[in-house]
Amino acid sequence: xxxxxxxxxxxxxxxxxxxxxxxxxxxxxxxxxxxxxxxxxxxxxxxxxxxxxxxxxxxxxxxxxxxxxxxxxxxxxxxxxxxxxxxxxxxxxxxxxxxxxxxxxxxxxxxxxxxxxxxxxxxxxxxxxxxxxxxxxxxxxxxxxxxxxxxxxxxxxxxxxxxxxxxxxxxxxxxxxxxxxxxxxxxxxxxxxxxxxxxxxxxxxxxxxxxxxxxxxxxxxxxxxxxxxxxxxxxxxxxxxxxxxxxxxxxxxxxxxxxxxxxxxxxxxxxxxxxxxxxxxxxxxxxxxxxxxxxxxxxxxxxxxxxxxxxxxxxxxxxxxxxxxxxxxxxxxxxxxxxxxxxxxxxxxxxxxxxxxxxxxxxxxxx
Ligand code: FAD
Ligand code: GLY
Numbered sequence: 001x002x003x004x005x006x007x008x009x010x011x012x013x014x015x016x017x018x019x020x021x022x023x024x025x026x027x028x029x030x031x032x033x034x035x036x037x038x039x040x041x042x043x044x045x046x047x048x049x050x051x052x053x054x055x056x057x058x059x060x061x062x063x064x065x066x067x068x069x070x071x072x073x074x075x076x077x078x079x080x081x082x083x084x085x086x087x088x089x090x091x092x093x094x095x096x097x098x099x100x101x102x103x104x105x106x107x108x109x110x111x112x113x114x115x116x117x118x119x120x121x122x123x124x125x126x127x128x129x130x131x132x133x134x135x136x137x138x139x140x141x142x143x144x145x146x147x148x149x150x151x152x153x154x155x156x157x158x159x160x161x162x163x164x165x166x167x168x169x170x171x172x173x174x175x176x177x178x179x180x181x182x183x184x185x186x187x188x189x190x191x192x193x194x195x196x197x198x199x200x201x202x203x204x205x206x207x208x209x210x211x212x213x214x215x216x217x218x219x220x221x222x223x224x225x226x227x228x229x230x231x232x233x234x235x236x237x238x239x240x241x242x243x244x245x246x247x248x249x250x251x252x253x254x255x256x257x258x259x260x261x262x263x264x265x266x267x268x269x270x271x272x273x274x275x276x277x278x279x280x281x282x283x284x285x286x287x288x289x290x291x292x293x294x295x296x297x298x299x300x301x302x303x304x305x306x307x308x309x310x311x312x313x314x315x316x317x318x319x320x321x322x323x324x325x326x327x328x329x330x331x332x333x334x335x336x337x338x339x340x341x342x343x344x345x346x347x348x349x350x351x352x353x354x355x356x357x358x359x360x361x362x363x364x365x366x367x
Pocket of ligand 2 (some may be wrong): 047049227261262305331333334
């Protein structure tokens with residue numbers, strides 16, 4: 001295996017794999033280094049919602065980015081199937097956000113003004129589209145009819161496998177322990193047993209990015225936020241669309257499987273599943289969809305979301321360091337934002353200017 005590359009990417013979650021795929025398409029020689037296995041952390045814990053309208057209330061920049069990224073999925077899914085043979089299970093099933101209070105209804109009305117592909121559903125409309133939802137506990141809802149979902153684990157693996165088919169190298173079970181620096185220029189990375197050289201290094205280490213970057217003397221504000229999920233299977237279809245509320249969401253997957261998520265526990269890297277977490281999620285989900293009580297419990301799991309001290313991810317070069325960039329902090333929307341992030345980072349490596357909204361604010365970021 002060669003030890004010199006155009007680009008080394010640290011972390012093979014959905015973000016690192018998407019960047020590796022886009023760079024490989026542009027014929028760059030890429031090495032992706034992962035401390036465990038591909039997609040073994042947040043990226044396979046995710047529910048896979050492409051929920052442009054679920055969590056971006058009030059941030060027009062992020063909403064626009066999310067719309068762009070979501071609309072890349074149809075073409076990406078076709079490409080990945082062709083190159084890797086993996087079906088990422090893209091479904092354009094839409095999402096309903098029931099308004100559980102008048103205040104929530106008011107907030108949702110604001111989203112209606114910001115985005116074009118959402119509409120308002122009265123209580124009767126919601127009941128007509130999803131007759132098994134319980135009635136009388138909402139005031140109608142927002143219908144994001146173009147939102148959808150994918151299998152997050154399959155997306156990550158398909159990106160990784162496609163990158164390899166296009167020439168990328170992946171090294172699993174290999175933690176990066178430090179960077180090779182020549183003054184302020186990053187010229188590669190060190191693992192326990194090897195040293196690898198490259199023109200550029202990109203850190204895509206999810207919730208671990210701040211710890212990794214500390215090795216290059218750089219502080220970014222990273223906050224881990226654990227999330228628990230549970231899946232059930234039913235004998236018949238319970239809902240066709242994703243149902244999203246503040247307390248829980250229900251995502252229909254192929255074959256009458258339903259994924260119920262997710263809790264939020266900040267400041268922890270612990271990924272154990274608590275009985276209380278699952279009790280809370282299932283209780284809220286059964287309130288929304290009573291037939292869920294008869295579904296068969298399948299499995300539960302947890303993952304750690306990468307949050308930052310702002311609502312935007314960090315996607316850009318590190319100020320004061322040459323040839324070292326980062327793509328992290330996608331928090332609750334890394335699956336949705338992965339296609340766009342891959343392209344932005346490939347543009348950055350190709351010296352194409354990227355949208356400054358994602359970049360760093362020097363005065364806050366430099367140590
Ligand atoms: P990760 O997937 O965590 O990948 C980072 C990788 O870096 C890991 O594999 C890790 O092992 C590796 N790494 C760390 N340190 C090192 C090192 N020193 N050397 C080498 N490798 C290293 N997003 C959506 O868009 N839609 C959803 O429906 C959704 N649902 C979610 C539900 C839950 C329960 C959770 C937890 C998250 C959800 N998300 C969702 C968010 C999404 O999962 C994340 O934003 C996304 O996976 C982040 O991807 P990442 O590649 O940055 O991080
Ligand atoms: N976006 C869903 C979650 O992070 O739980």
